[in-house]
Amino acid sequence: MTTLAEILSLPRYSDLKLLTNQESVDTQKTIQSVEISETPDIEHYIPNDVLLLTTAMSYVDDQKGLISLIDSLIRAKAVGLGIKTGRFIGKIEPEIIAYAEKVNFPLFDIPNTYSLGSLLHQLLNKIWGTRYEEISFALDIQKKFFSLLVQNANNQVVINKLSEIVKTPIILLNPFKEIMDYSKQFNQSRNPAQHYVNQIVQTMQEMPKENDSFIINGPKGHEVQISIIPIRVHTYFPHYLVIVNPEQIPYPISSFAIDQAAMVLSFVLFKNEKVSESRQSIATEYFKELIDYHSGSNPSVRSFELNMKHGYLLSDYYQVVHVFDETALEETMPSLHQEERLVLSSQWLQKHVPDYFANALVLFFGVSKESVILIQRETAELDEKLLEIRNQLSESLDIQLVFSIGNPYTDWKRINQSYTEARLMFDERKNKLQTQPIIHYKDKGMVQLFHHLEKNDVRFFCENILKDFAYPKEPALAELRKTLAVYLGAQCEIASAASALFVHRNTVKYRILRCEEILGHAVNSPSHSLNLRLALALSDENH
Structure with missing residues (x-):
């Protein structure tokens, strides 16, 4: 690391005379190269941090041209300019020196006794020797x-x-x-x-x-x-x-x-990251065993207690939250960039989830790059805390997490069921590209029996039962459909439906009468209400 100030301070270069003031020499700026040139447009042919040596033969009749040369060297980020006097230029004019001082650019005089070629080699040897060191x-x-x-x-x-x-x-x-x-x-x-x-x-x-x-x-x-x-x-x-x-x-x-x-x-x-991943994989492997658990395997409570050192707890509350990155939902095979986002998301969750959920475990599946949060204590405001986690990570690294949540259970032997529910919601999220931050599993009951039927058959059933309410496009019909669904969900109680819809009882009565006119029958009769409920659920699924 050689600077112009260092070179000018060496005894062997004591006859190199600095023409500008000492403040013009940057004591921190190192010389990367030394060049000899007589070309006025040298700035286009030299690297940064170069020290230029010249006889200034091109400026014999007009030293003012040196001002333009100095400006071009500043643009080229040169370290300084050394001019050999006595060969073509006898003395540097004060006007040139004053300008160099004004722009704070080092200008020094090289006596005629020097050969520029010899000086070039000496300076390069100094620089190369420094670099070797x-x-x-x-x-x-x-x-x-x-x-x-x-x-x-x-x-x-x-x-x-x-x-x-x-x-x-x-x-x-x-x-x-x-x-x-x-x-x-x-x-x-x-x-x-x-x-x-x-x-x-x-x-x-x-x-x-x-x-x-x-x-x-x-x-x-x-x-x-x-x-x-x-x-x-x-x-x-x-x-x-x-x-x-x-x-x-x-x-x-x-x-x-x-x-x-x-x-x-x-x-x-x-290395430290891989060691941490190895430790975490033990807890994840045991979680996979819990997922695969079925009644015939009958693992004992003792075997679960043995894994408490990996963070598992005997509790009366277990709930699984599946975690993924929103940007990777559309991809069958995540790119390297997306994989890194998923890995880093898991690392971040490992560190910060305990701040939100006491005794929660974060588990990472290395092949699919998916993360799971196993909540082991009942917690209030689950959705609010997950949204805080999403926002905090987004601010740190612009990663948008999405959460698919299974139901809570009181027995650790049903952790696999909560995971299956969370995974089902994630699969549905991917298939439908649902990017809302949080989706909860809802038991679809009889609706699941229709999943293997042709969509056209399901659509025919819904249109046959619901008539104009099956797939309404008009706002008025959509409002009537909503009232019908809430009314049936309230066990056909006018007061409960009115409270849920935030409307007057008479409004609910009027809307149900309109529904019955369109359907052609009473909606609260046992022979029709089951089909209506089922058709409403199926048309929501296939809308």
């Missing part, structure tokens, strides 16, 4: 971190070790931009890591994605530079290594050295 140091860091990997070091050890090497605080974030670990500099309450993370998350949402360095405000209001390095454990959803005050990292630590540490950290994170 940086690469050697980076490889040493890589060895140290691979040693930590072999020693089974956890994230905290790796983060603290990296922080010691780079001499600056470090924070590790998961893909949800939540803190996983941070270096010991943040252990003091007056310097909380969460303060930095809150500002980092807000800034990352507002800035262009290609930006990896920016300024935030520290706890005391002072400006702090932040550098973000993605850690690729997942292809589309990286973890993040946050380096605070990266400008203070000492030489010879380079970005290459930090990249090596980040690569090893990705292995550590990947």
